[in-house]
Amino acid sequence: xxxxxxxxxxxxxxxxxxxxxADLPDPVPIDNExxxxxxxxxxxxxxxxxxxxxxxPPCLHVVLGHQVVGRVEKVAGKSVFKxxxxxxxxxxxxxxxxxxxxLEGNENLCHLFKATGRDxxxxxxxxxxxxxDFAYRIPEVFSDAxxxxxxxxxxxxxxxxxxxxxxxxxxxxxxxxxxxAHLVLKMAQYQYPRTKIFVFARSEKERMFAQxxxxxxxxxxxxxxxxxxxxxxxxxxxxxxILEALKNLEAGGRLVINAIRKEEAxxxxxxxxxxxxxxxxxxxIKSVANVSRRDVREFLELAAKxxxxxxxxxxxxxxxxxxxxxxKARKIRGAKVLRIE
Numbered sequence: 303x304x305x306x307x308x309x310x311x312x313x314x315x316x317x318x319x320x321x322x323x324a325d326l327p328d329p330v331p332i333d334n335e336x337x338x339x340x341x342x343x344x345x346x347x348x349x350x351x352x353x354x355x356x357x358x359p360p361c362l363h364v365v366l367g368h369q370v371v372g373r374v375e376k377v378a379g380k381s382v383f384k385x386x387x388x389x390x391x392x393x394x395x396x397x398x399x400x401x402x403x404x405l406e407g408n409e410n411l412c413h414l415f416k417a418t419g420r421d422x423x424x425x426x427x428x429x430x431x432x433x434x435d436f437a438y439r440i441p442e443v444f445s446d447a448x449x450x451x452x453x454x455x456x457x458x459x460x461x462x463x464x465x466x467x468x469x470x471x472x473x474x475x476x477x478x479x480x481x482x483a484h485l486v487l488k489m490a491q492y493q494y495p496r497t498k499i500f501v502f503a504r505s506e507k508e509r510m511f512a513q514x515x516x517x518x519x520x521x522x523x524x525x526x527x528x529x530x531x532x533x534x535x536x537x538x539x540x541x542x543x544i545l546e547a548l549k550n551l552e553a554g555g556r557l558v559i560n561a562i563r564k565e566e567a568x569x570x571x572x573x574x575x576x577x578x579x580x581x582x583x584x585x586x587i588k589s590v591a592n593v594s595r596r597d598v599r600e601f602l603e604l605a606a607k608x609x610x611x612x613x614x615x616x617x618x619x620x621x622x623x624x625x626x627x628x629x630k631a632r633k634i635r636g637a638k639v640l641r642i643e
Contacts, residue, residue: 303325303326303327303328303329303427303428303429304323304324304325304326304427304428304619305323305324305325305326305365305423305426305427305428306321306322306323306324306365306366306426306427306619306620306622306623307321307322307323307324307326307363307364307365308320308321308352308353308359308362308363308364308365308366309321309322309362309363310362311353311354311355311358311362312353312354313354314350314353314354314626314627314630315630318623318627319623320353320623320626321353321366321426321622321623321626323619323620326365326427328428328429329423329429329430329431330431331376331377331378331431332378332431333378333379333433334378334379334380334381334433334434334435335378335379335431335432335433335434336374336375336376336377336378336381336383336389336431336432336433336434336437337374337375337376337377337378337429337430337431338370338372338373338374338375338389338391338429338430338431338432338437339372339373339374339375339428339429340370340371340372340425340427340428340429340430340642341371341372341373341446341641341642342370342371342372342446342447342449342450342639342640342641342642343367343369343370343371343424343425343426343450343639343640343642344367344368344369344450344451344453344454344637344638344639344640345367345369345617345622345625345626345629345637345638345639345640346368346369346454346455347629348368348393348420348454348562349366349367349419349626349629350626350629350630351562351563352366352419352420353366353626356563357420357562357563359420359421360420360421364419364420364422364423364424365419365423365424365425365426365427365430366419366420366424366426366622367418367419367424367425367426367427367640368391368392368393368395368417368418368419368420368424368425368453368454369390369392369425369450369451369452369453369454369639370390370391370392370418370424370425370430370450370453371388371389371390371440371446371447371449371450371453372388372389372425372430372446372642373386373387373388373389374386374387374389375429377434380434381434382434383434383437387439388439388440388446389437389438389439389440390437390438390439390440390449390450390453390598390602391418391424391425391430391432391436391437391438391453392418392438392453392454392457392593392598393417393418393419393453393454393457393458393592393593394409394410394415394417394418394436394592394593394594394595394598395416395417395418395421395422395424395432395436396414396415396416396422396432396433396436397409397410397412397414397415397416398412398413398414401413401414407594407596408594409594409595410461410591410592410593410594410597411591411592415592417592418432425640425642426619426622426640427619427642428619428642435595436595438453438595438598438599438602439602440602441602441603441605441606443606443609443611444605444606444609444611447614447616447639447641448611448612448614449602450614450637450639451481451612451614451637451639452485452601452602452605452610452612453598455480455481455482455485455637456482456485456601456602456605456610456612457593457597457598457601457602458482458560458590458592458593458597459482459483459485459486459489459535459560459601460486460489460597460600460601460604461560461590461593461594461597462482462486462535462537462558462560462590463486463489463490463493463535464597465556465558465588465590466533466534466535466556466558467533467556468490468494468497468532468533469494469532470493470494470495470496470497471494471496471497472494472497472532472533473497473498473499473500473529473530473531473532473533473552474490474494474497474498474499474500474531474532474533474534474535475499475500475501475502475527475531475533475534475535475547475550475551476499476500476501476502476512476517476534476535476537477502477503477523477534477535477536477537477538477543477546477547478502478503478536478537478538478543479501479502479503479505479508479509479511479512479520479537480508480537481612481637482537482560483501483535483537484511484512484515485610485612486535487499487501487512487515487516487517488515488608488610489601489604489608489610491516492604492607492608493604498518498519498529499512499516499517499518500517500518500519500520500521500527500528500529500531500550501513501517501519501520501521502520502521502522502523502525502527502543502546502547503520503522503523504522504523508520509521509522523542523543523546524546526549526550527550530550530551530552530553530555531550531551531552531555532552532554532555532556533555533556533557533558534547534550534551534555534556534557534558535557535558535560536557536558536559536560536561537560537561538561539561539563539564540564541564544557544559544587545574545575545580548575548579548580548581548585548587549579549580551585553583553584553585554583554584554585555585555586556585556586556587556588557585557586557587557588558588558589558590559587559588559589559590560590561589561590612636612637613636613637614636614637614638614639615636615637615638615639616639616640616641617638617639617640617641618640618641618643619640619641619642619643621640622640625638625640
């Protein structure tokens, strides 16, 4: 099969072709796995973190990609899927199934958690395998390309919103307004119709977009929101928005940090917490780690009801490096998706 393989960790500013097209043996499904003929795979910022060493794979020569849509080609053992079924694969590729986290339905916290396209080969290829229990049916309302981005930004946004504990009518803040946050806004509008949403973003274009989508207010990171916020979701890779968000948080409110990383350790000194100003009155800070299978299943069902259909820009598999470079340069015209023929 054809696949785009990561052969070295590097800066995309110095090396514009970190991935190389390779011919690999077709994977063989075993032990209740399914073989998927990949039709589309989303391109995610997490791939930039993998390539540039911030979230490196445990070994090189891995096939990236964790927003995978395709058709079942083969089935090994027992499976709820049959040949020809359309399925998706998300960031969570597997977990042990026996630890306390897995038994609680929080397999995203499992110490043996494996990520698609980092710990095992992912969807920048013509074929991939996954345990049938970690694949998801794709609702008919979505095309392959539309469904792919939902498996990451949408699912992790859904988990973030769930972890806020928000109730209808409470105020929600969104710090940063990228792929995940704009999907959260749409989810929140549908699930909590009486809730007002306040957006903080550096870019005037993003602030205008937020208001076009129905945000009650949009301002820059340092601004004070016109009302205190019961919950805030932060999706930025930097520390400063944390402090600014805590200032705007209502007593007893919760800040949920949806970020796979923050600035380097030497920048952490910028996080100078003032207890009475930032944390007093039972404010909480909670991080988001990965996604569970429940998150992916429930979000796909919700996205089909709303419906949420992302705008997509398609690339051929061989153009994966070009898509990654555009993402690095913030040339974003909808979600970037590799079309695998």
